[in-house]
Amino acid sequence: MTSTTLTAALPAGHRERLMSLAHDVSFATGSRLFEEGQHADRFWIVRTGTVALDLHVPGRRAAVVETLGHGELVGWSWHFPPYVWHLGAEAASPVRAWEFDAAAVRSLCERDPEFGRAVACWVGQVAARRLHAARVRLLDLYAPYGSGER
Numbered sequence: 001m002t003s004t005t006l007t008a009a010l011p012a013g014h015r016e017r018l019m020s021l022a023h024d025v026s027f028a029t030g031s032r033l034f035e036e037g038q039h040a041d042r043f044w045i046v047r048t049g050t051v052a053l054d055l056h057v058p059g060r061r062a063a064v065v066e067t068l069g070h071g072e073l074v075g076w077s078w079h080f081p082p083y084v085w086h087l088g089a090e091a092a093s094p095v096r097a098w099e100f101d102a103a104a105v106r107s108l109c110e111r112d113p114e115f116g117r118a119v120a121c122w123v124g125q126v127a128a129r130r131l132h133a134a135r136v137r138l139l140d141l142y143a144p145y146g147s148g149e150r
Contacts, residue, residue: 005071006045009122014115021105022098027051027091031089033074034086041102043075049095055134057142065134067092076130078102079123087130 006015025044027033036056044051051074052060053139065087068074077085083102098106109116 001063006122007071008070008074009125010118014118017103017112017115018100018119019098021100021108025097025099027095027097029093031091031095033087033089033091036085038085040075040083040085040120041106043078043101044074044097044099045071045074046074047096047098049097050092051097052053052090052092052094053130053133054090055138056088057138062088063137065129065137073123073126076123076127079106079120080127087134 006018010018020113022045024047028047033051034040036054037055046068051072052064053066053068053074054064057063074089075085077083077087079102105119109119
């Protein structure tokens with residue numbers, strides 16, 4: 001599967017345009033970045049540390065479906081209406097990240113169709129990968145014989 005890290009996903013010129021909108025943030029271990037079902041108005045790229053993505057499972061603890069690290073995009077729901085988080089996210093270790101205002105990035109995508117297409121392809125690849133990871137993880141946890149993938 002194609003790498004979805006920022007450096008692999010976007011050409012240098014597009015990365016520079018995106019990074020012009022970034023600002024530094026940090027999260028302590030255990031901090032919630034967002035909750036499933038809330039409004040998705042920002043996203044992050046991990047600089048250091050790890051972020052666990054989780055999925056609400058009725059009657060059980062939230063299931064961690066993927067852990068993200070350096071260079072990875074945290075959050076894709078900001079790119080697709082109705083802009084609501086499909087997963088939750090928590091800092092699994094101290095995290096430093098670049099944070100982006102979703103509306104500002106969407107506006108830049110609208111003004112520059114080439115940039116917008118590159119971002120849409122990147123975010124789409126991330127969404128597809130996360131969907132697959134969630135499916136595999138939930139089958140491993142709850143199906144009688146697991147997912148069959150190892």
